[in-house]
Amino acid sequence: MLKQEISGGGGGDNWARVCDTCRAAACTVYCRADSAYLCAGCDARVHAANHLATRHERVWVCEACERAPAALLCKADAASLCTACDADIHSANPLARRHQRVPIPPISGCLQGPQVGPAAGETEDRFMTQEGEETPSEEEEEEEAASWLLLNPVKNSNNQNNNGFLFGGEVDEYMDLVEYNSCTENQYPDQQHYSVPPKSYRGDRVVPFQYGEGKDHQNRQQYHNFQLGLEYESSEAAYRCNGSISQSVSMSSMDVGVVPESTVSEMSISHQRPPKGTFELFSSTATQMPSQLSQMDREARVMRYREKKKTRKFEKTIRYASRKAYAETRPRIKGRFAKRTNVEVEVDQMFSSTLTAETGYGIVPSF
DNA sequence: TTGCATCACGTTGCCACATCCTGTG
DNA sequence: ACCACAGGATGTGGCAACGTGATGC
Numbered sequence: 283m284l285k286q287e288i289s290g291g292g293g294g295d296n297w298a299r300v301c302d303t304c305r306a307a308a309c310t311v312y313c314r315a316d317s318a319y320l321c322a323g324c325d326a327r328v329h330a331a332n333h334l335a336t337r338h339e340r341v342w343v344c345e346a347c348e349r350a351p352a353a354l355l356c357k358a359d360a361a362s363l364c365t366a367c368d369a370d371i372h373s374a375n376p377l378a379r380r381h382q383r384v385p386i387p388p389i390s391g392c393l394q395g396p397q398v399g400p401a402a403g404e405t406e407d408r409f410m411t412q413e414g415e416e417t418p419s420e421e422e423e424e425e426e427a428a429s430w431l432l433l434n435p436v437k438n439s440n441n442q443n444n445n446g447f448l449f450g451g452e453v454d455e456y457m458d459l460v461e462y463n464s465c466t467e468n469q470y471p472d473q474q475h476y477s478v479p480p481k482s483y484r485g486d487r488v489v490p491f492q493y494g495e496g497k498d499h500q501n502r503q504q505y506h507n508f509q510l511g512l513e514y515e516s517s518e519a520a521y522r523c524n525g526s527i528s529q530s531v532s533m534s535s536m537d538v539g540v541v542p543e544s545t546v547s548e549m550s551i552s553h554q555r556p557p558k559g560t561f562e563l564f565s566s567t568a569t570q571m572p573s574q575l576s577q578m579d580r581e582a583r584v585m586r587y588r589e590k591k592k593t594r595k596f597e598k599t600i601r602y603a604s605r606k607a608y609a610e611t612r613p614r615i616k617g618r619f620a621k622r623t624n625v626e627v628e629v630d631q632m633f634s635s636t637l638t639a640e641t642g643y644g645i646v647p648s649f
Numbered sequence: 650t651t652g653c654a655t656c657a658c659g660t661t662g663c664c665a666c667a668t669c670c671t672g673t674g
Numbered sequence: 675a676c677c678a679c680a681g682g683a684t685g686t687g688g689c690a691a692c693g694t695g696a697t698g699c
Binding site for chain 2: 612613614615617618619621622
């Protein structure tokens with residue numbers, strides 16, 4: 283329900299489908315035999331009812347649209363997608379097109395329960411648990427993602443019956459920390475607002491700021507309400523671990539260079555990526571998530587995580603067109619900017635003054 | 650199987666300077 | 675509260691250097 287409200291901000295078509303049985307929770311699987319979309323709880327209940335029911339073949343619901351059965355698993359995104367979303371997402375850019383996708387086999391048996399492990403139906407990597415086999419490479423990827431996202435292994439290892447691995451780890455941590463800056467606005471009002479939009483579109487700014495948009499505001503507010511305490515803890519931990527908020531994350535340029543300003547700042551502050559195998563650094567109690575999070579909270583978090591995933595941009599973002607224009611016209615030596623010669627400066631000045639005299643305005647780059 | 654060389658590809662740092670941003674009076 | 679100014683911070687593109695993984699011997 284909350285997921286619906288949140289995802290519904292952009293348009294009704296994106297709302298997650300609700301469970302056909304309880305009509306309360308968002309569906310997570312689609313049962314072909316029953317032609318029904320079911321939430322994790324109802325799925326467990328219905329398909330554990332008898333031997334025949336356990337043999338019903340189900341498929342996960344697409345993590346992107348959450349309205350259609352997933353057909354493909356993207357290993358790069360660790361997401362199960364329906365054919366439409368797969369085509370949509372992976373045609374966005376060349377990098378996305380290179381993502382390896384594999385068909386998702388149907389699920390059978392009982393998904394939930396102690397024997398299944400971490401909250402089968404509700405995890406981002408649920409396809410791994412469903413298949414019951416993890417290749418070493420997948421484990422490594424998982425570990426990498428987990429460390430990246432400040433996973434709390436203590437909690438997960440001790441909490442086999444709760445929502446477990448990714449709900450307490452990948453998804454939650456990722457979203458919490460990304461969201462951190464929205465809270466710092468309250469906590470550090472005298473500091474620069476990394477996540478808030480500029481007062482207005484001034485000068486040559488060409489990239490709109492996503493966080494300022496009304497569409498997201500309500501979601502952020504809702505999410506913000508139940509996360510305040512939690513995020514402050516995380517930020518404190520980050521400060522303690524790093525000693526500084528100015529350290530930057532070493533990421534590929536494809537990631538860093540392409541995200542909007544706010545996101546870059548968020549990452550530089552809160553996503554201190556530990557090297558592989560340094561879980562213990564982040565397993566202090568301060569970084570641990572509250573052990574009691576409602577299903578709704580988790581769904582909201584997952585929703586935000588998915589939304590962020592969907593809206594990731596891999597193209598380079600030009601924030602200041604004028605700077606780009608100047609950079610392109612600037613003289614270079616072996617690719618580096620070089621000082622303008624006196625002649626060039628004079629020519630520029632003449633050209634500029636002529637234009638100014640004729641038009642009354644300076645040069646405005648056009649793109 | 651191991652070690653080395655080579656190749657291809659991706660990432661990072663550097664440069665100058667207009668513009669932005671913040672603090673101060 | 676508003677304005678002007680100073681000075682530090684930021685962002686921009688192309689190239690070379692460097693790092694990393696794959697491949698062949």
